[in-house]
Amino acid sequence: PMIYLDNNATTRPLPEVVAAMHEALTQSWANPSSKHVAGEQARGKVTEARAAVARLLGAQPAELVFTASATEANAMALHAALAVPGAPRRVVLSAVEHSGLVHVATVLAGQGVEILRLPVDAHGVVRCETLPALLEGGAALVSVMAANNETGVIQPVAEVLRLASAAGVPVHVDATQAAGRVPVDFAGLGARFLTASAHKLHGPKGVGVLVVKKGAPFESLLPGYQERKRRGGTENVPGIVGFGVAARHAETAFAEASRIAALRDALEAGLGEALPGVRVFGAGAPRLPNTACMAFGLLDADVVLQRLARAGICVSSGSACSSGGTEPSPVLLAMGTEVAAARAAVRFSLSAETTPAEIACVIETLQAALTPLLAEAFTA
Known part of the structure; x- marks a missing residue:
């Protein structure tokens, strides 16, 4: 049987989510903008979600704008911030942001927007003390993720918001990995924008959300009448319905966090005892309960992934969105990790479905598969 430990890439949709989406496809399939009974039924489902x-x-x-992904939501936030009349053509991003947001920033840089990077320490935590200097010339936006997708490190978002607010600069929080795993409080944070995605919390792919603070200036990236004129295009009713079911389930799932964290800790401790040269990235900082980013000596991540794949164990090297080859993780490089170690990083991301037996199997599999390779490497 397959062991799935790649939940930061995507999660298995809950049976309740699949059932609700099926019902939406077969019973509430009308256009939610239509002014008739069938349209009102679909619109009601979207409202509930x-x-x-x-x-x-x-x-x-009313602050929610449903999108096709968190990547689209991130792009909308950057676009809206830069579109505010008089906004500086400058954006500050943490050095460990998701590749989807970095790609958008790269395009903006080609259009003349200055992209400044907020550095992180060796644990992957943003160095807040450097932010005031970065904001001296003003900025349209500061963007920081609530928790990193590769290391699971939780960022001091409240302190970032305090410093940015003192400089009069709005903040965007990418909560894609945090939502559904740790509490998220948009109102309490005071950010202008926040993004999340359904498929990270046992909902469907193809639906994300941008939260826009009530009253904040906002220019649409996709003009149209839907989503209060903030995102054109017919709403993805089944996807939004699935997102709603997943969100309701996530509210009750926080009680699982300590159990998941215990399994993550057991995985790290077990592999540390079973194999020489095991390194855990971000271990010195607060982390999501489900995430372990590790290197086994300097064994290339692809070697480890191949051994696990043969045993039916699914994990990834760094971010699934950027793991097309053996390039070192930009996140780990930003933490000061040497290139060879960054290229060796393997990410295990658990869920409430992960069992102790699965963790024991992973430890046993890696001990058998990697012990000869590591022995050879350490004696070479």
């Missing part, structure tokens, strides 16, 4: 997702994120339903 909007309320559930808003509650999970600590936002007001």
Whole structure:
């Protein structure tokens, strides 16, 4: 049987999510903008889901803009911030942001936007003390993730917001990995924007959300009448319905966090005892309960992934969105990790479905597969 430990890449949709989406496809398939009974039924389903997702994120339903992904939501936030009249053509990003947001920033840089990077320490935590200097010339936006997708490191978002607010600069929080795993409170944070994605919390792929603070200036990236004129295009009713069900489930799943963290700790400790040269990235900082980013000596990550794949164990090297080859992780390089070690990083990301037996199997599999390779490497 397959052991799936790649939940930061995507999670298995809950059976309740699949059932609700099937019902939406077969019973509430009308256009939610249509002014008839069938359209009103579809619109009602979207309204219910909007309320559930808003509650999970600590936002007001009217602040939510449903999108096709967190990547699109991130792009919308950057676009809206830069479109504010008089906004500086400058954006500050943490040095460990997700590749999807970095790609958008790269395009903006080609259009003349200055991209400044907020550095991180050796544990992957942003160095807040460097932010005031970066903001001296003003900025349209500071963007920081709530928790890193590769290391699971939780960022001091509240302190970033305090410093940015003192400089009069709005903040975007990418909560894609945090939502559904640790509490998220948009209203309490005071950010202008926040993004999340359904498929990271046992919902469907193809639906994300941008939360826009009530009253904040906002220019749409996709003009149209839907989503309060903030994102054109017919709403993905089944996807949004699935997001709503997943969000309601996530509200009750926080009780699982300590159990998942115990399994993550058991995995790290077990592999540390079973194999020489095991390194855990971000271990000195607060982390998501489900994430372990590790290197086994300097064994290339692809070697480890191949051994695990043969045993039916699914993990990834760094970010699944950027793991097309053996390039070192930019996140780990930003933490000061040497290139060879960054190229060796393997990410294990658990879920509430992970069992102790699965963790024991992973430890046993890697001990058998890597012991000869590591012995050879350490004696070479």
